[in-house]
Amino acid sequence: NAGDERAERIPRYVRVNTSLCSTEDAVEYFTSQGFRVADPLSDSKAFSKDGHIPDLLAFNPAFRFHDDSWYKSGKLIIQDKASCFPAYVLNPPLGDDRVAIDATSAPGNKTSHLSALMQNRGKIFAFERDKTRFTTLSKMLSIAKCENVEPIRADFLTVDPMDSQYAQVTHILVDPSCSGSGIVNRLDHLLESENKEETDQNELDRLQKLSSFQLLMIKHAMKFPAAQKIVYSTCSIHAEENERVVQHALSSEEAKVAGFTLAPSTSVLPSWNRRGLPEEMGNPSQAASLIRCVPGEDQTNGFFVSCFVRGGKVSSSSM
Numbered sequence: 059n060a061g062d063e064r065a066e067r068i069p070r071y072v073r074v075n076t077s078l079c080s081t082e083d084a085v086e087y088f089t090s091q092g093f094r095v096a097d098p099l100s101d102s103k104a105f106s107k108d109g110h111i112p113d114l115l116a117f118n119p120a121f122r123f124h125d126d127s128w129y130k131s132g133k134l135i136i137q138d139k140a141s142c143f144p145a146y147v148l149n150p151p152l153g154d155d156r157v158a159i160d161a162t163s164a165p166g167n168k169t170s171h172l173s174a175l176m177q178n179r180g181k182i183f184a185f186e187r188d189k190t191r192f193t194t195l196s197k198m199l200s201i202a203k204c205e206n207v208e209p210i211r212a213d214f215l216t217v218d219p220m221d222s223q224y225a226q227v228t229h230i231l232v233d234p235s236c237s238g239s240g241i242v243n244r245l246d247h248l249l250e251s252e253n254k255e256e257t258d259q260n261e262l263d264r265l266q267k268l269s270s271f272q273l274l275m276i277k278h279a280m281k282f283p284a285a286q287k288i289v290y291s292t293c294s295i296h297a298e299e300n301e302r303v304v305q306h307a308l309s310s311e312e313a314k315v316a317g318f319t320l321a322p323s324t325s326v327l328p329s330w331n332r333r334g335l336p337e338e339m340g341n342p343s344q345a346a347s348l349i350r351c352v353p354g355e356d357q358t359n360g361f362f363v364s365c366f367v368r369g370g371k372v373s374s375s376s377m
């Protein structure tokens with residue numbers, strides 16, 4: 059089916075957990091196992107360093123990591139390329155007194171990425187509402203040895219931004235539940251439907267509910283008094299959950315009160331060419347500040363990333 063065909067064009071990505079080993083060590087480890095540096099889609103023993111995300115390696119999609127000892131010990135984390143963009147764009151600061159929030163953490167891929175980018179220093183409050191997924195998150199953080207993360211089982215929307223323990227939070231990642239429509243092996247359900255009209259209506263209702271919730275999450279993040287940077291991402295291809303949510307967030311009371319605008323395109327992975335949909339933005343030039351990934355075409359799953367900054371200005375390059 060179409061989903062699987064696209065999946066064949068997406069390398070299997072593995073992020074090196076730099077809290078436990080270096081990318082050079084990982085390259086050496088794989089080379090010693092008979093892998094060679096080449097186009098990962100060329101054959102099952104080829105791998106390469108990714109051109110956009112440091113510490114990300116790309117392997118053949120047929121390669122299975124689950125029995126690999128480095129994977130089991132938390133040195134390697136299986137994570138699609140696009141899902142590495144949010145933490146990288148958030149670019150949390152280094153320092154023992156620096157504090158970040160991951161608002162929606164399980165299973166913990168992006169939390170562990172943030173932790174590695176902060177070199178396991180400072181502090182990350184990692185919220186997760188769902189009980190089972192919280193257990194998965196806690197296990198993942200323990201395997202990846204994320205010592206600077208405090209996992210908290212809570213609904214982020216009930217967390218009081220004025221609580222003194224969050225007074226130093228400057229960076230927030232919001233990667234909430236979404237339709238998942240960008241994940242290739244799930245695309246087939248969109249292609250076939252027995253009762254098209256009913257499905258379309260259900261899908262519309264679902265997207266509306268999801269986008270209202272996603273907007274609430276961003277607006278809540280904007281209430282944290284010291285927040286400087288908020289990254290909002292989804293693995294959806296729908297404008298309803300992406301550009302339109304960003305548009306609503308930008309014109310919200312919360313954004314106006316706190317002074318949040320979109321980060322200039324030059325600070326949002328400028329080397330990535332595919333940007334947001336201009337026709338979905340009130341000011342089309344703002345689409346340059348947004349990142350999109352098209353499943354299959356970009357050697358990633360479908361994905362969307364946006365970045366809000368307090369007091370930021372959209373740079374002239376994106377006007």
Ligand code: SAM
Pocket residue numbers: 141161162163164165166167168169185186187188191212213214215233234235236
């Ligand atoms: N960032 C995660 C990662 O990269 O591994 C994936 C996050 S997943 C897309 C969204 C998660 O948010 C789910 O685990 C869901 O249970 C959780 N969630 C949804 N609503 C929430 C809320 N109000 N507060 C906290 N967590 C929530």
